[in-house]
Amino acid sequence: MLTIKDLHASVDNKAILQGLNLTIKPGEVHAIMGPNGSGKSTLGNVLAGREGYEVSGSVTYHNQDLLSLAPELRAQAGLFLAFQYPIEIPGVSNVYLLKAALNAKRKAQGLPEVDAMDFLSSVKEKIKAVDLDQDFLYRSVNEGFSGGEKKRNEILQMLILEPSLIILDETDSGLDIDALKVVADGVNSLRSPDRSFIVITHYQRLLDYIVPDFVHVLANGKIVASGGKELALKLEDQGYGWLDNA
């Protein structure tokens, strides 16, 4: 699915990722944890193709050189980044974005545009799953949404697009426990043998709901420890300090 080799990323000559290696197989859920400033969000941004980073190393996604693809082509190839801070876009309705995004992906796959009625009934079904009112479909993307509503809207997009590699960038931050369950249920409903997840989080709490196959600790731009889900519990218990001594 995804092979990251010796990935470096810097902004204005400040190194953020410094030789990161990670292999993700289909169906796996990988949690990335780490202290503030360790490069967790940068990893998500670089994989999604955000501009502004000097990047070197290699990332292979479904046998393609991911880093050579424009962000929209990465998305069309099935990569999805749930933003830590979803952007407000006045004047673009949610339903327009959902449909345009789905059709862009279908076009890339050589499929015809989605039938408008089928699309609407599917969207109305899925918006219930993220516990948002149907009104949200006709509002501008994220405009005036609360923090929790924005995150649920990210999950709605994910449910519609059915990506094959999903990166959740601190999707749990700022969520109350009910919203956290909604988000986790959405993610878990998509778990399948051919779909993989990278779950970036500060807190073990999310991993009680989205149970990872692997947990990695990112520090100073590298993965410094990897393990099973019990590693997250150890981090919760002992913090990141013990890693410096290790």
Next chain:
Amino acid sequence: MLKTITHYQQLFANHIPADALTPVRNQAIDAFSAMGFPTNKTESWKYLRLTVLREQAFTLMPTSTLDPAVLTPLLLADCYHVVCLNGALMPQHCTVPQGVSALRARLDESAIQTLIAQSDLSLSLVALNTALFQDGLVIDVHTKLDKPLHCLFLTDDAGALTTSQQRHVVRLGADAAATIIAEHVSLTTTAFFTNAVWHLELAERANGTYYQVFNDNPKAIHIDHCILNQQAHSVYQGLSFLSGGALVRTDLEQRFLGEHASCSVKGLTLAQEKQQLDQHLRLSHSVAHCYSEQFFKGLALDQSRLIFNGKVIVDQDAQKTDAHQHTKHLLLSSTAEIYTKPELEIYANDVKCAHGATIGQLSDEALFYLKSRGITDARAVLIKAFNQELLDLLKWPVLKARVSALFAVKA
């Protein structure tokens, strides 16, 4: 410059027959001759490059005939239709309510003579128009019109480098209401110069809505000067869509003459290639208790130049004035230029005047967000979103689709 002034003096001497307005026309050609075309030394014209007008001698546009097959698709359904070709009313193509006629047939009316005689001849293009105007429309409305009046102003290729000087009078009587859609469409690709002056007169409690769509060809020069007088309790709503033409300048010279009147003007401008698009507004609160609102959006791409100047004058007696002006512009190329200037002159002390002007770019964050969802034409989507607010004010689906297409920017 001198050569072109002489040229227009000759046009006046050879082609403008004596009529009821001859004394005013004589003053006007003298005033124009003394000034010539505005240069960038005139404050309100300083960002427009009028070189082509100073150097090129435009001859008077000949009358022409219209192919119904060309006209029919342009006509909006459920409207009255007024069709002007090369500045001349085409009665055989019109379906109009009572009160619409050609100006030429009405020049003997003293009220019309008075209106024209009051023109500010210190404005050189108004002076040129006053000297040379050949015809135009008179629209008199004394009732509440049941349908909008769709006025199509067409220019064909009957002659290259020609000018039409048009004068239009719109008068809404007391309690009358009318919606007028003025759409300017070129049927030619050659350069021409339209110089129009409009008089809009709103009597007590009249309600006028005026839409303007400027879709001239890429070589056209279009000057449109509108003088709007509003009596007490009248309501005016203007909405302009400006996208065509090489050089387009619109002026609105508005004045409140009675209390409790309101004036709302909005517009959307798209400047591309080497277009120069300039809108100047001057709203005069000369009496108390009036409301005015200006809301304009614009985008400049390529090497274009977009100019907006909105002035609000609140006289000493105009207490309780409520005036708003907001502009939002997007500068989308490093070689495009936007000059936007709000001007407030307030002499009264109990008024509310709000203004805000922004010039920005498309948000990189929003562009990335859309791209990260697979949207290929993220830029076009954001531009469409920016324009939508004003396009949504167009109530007629056919017109909305037509105007939206003019404002679609390729990715």
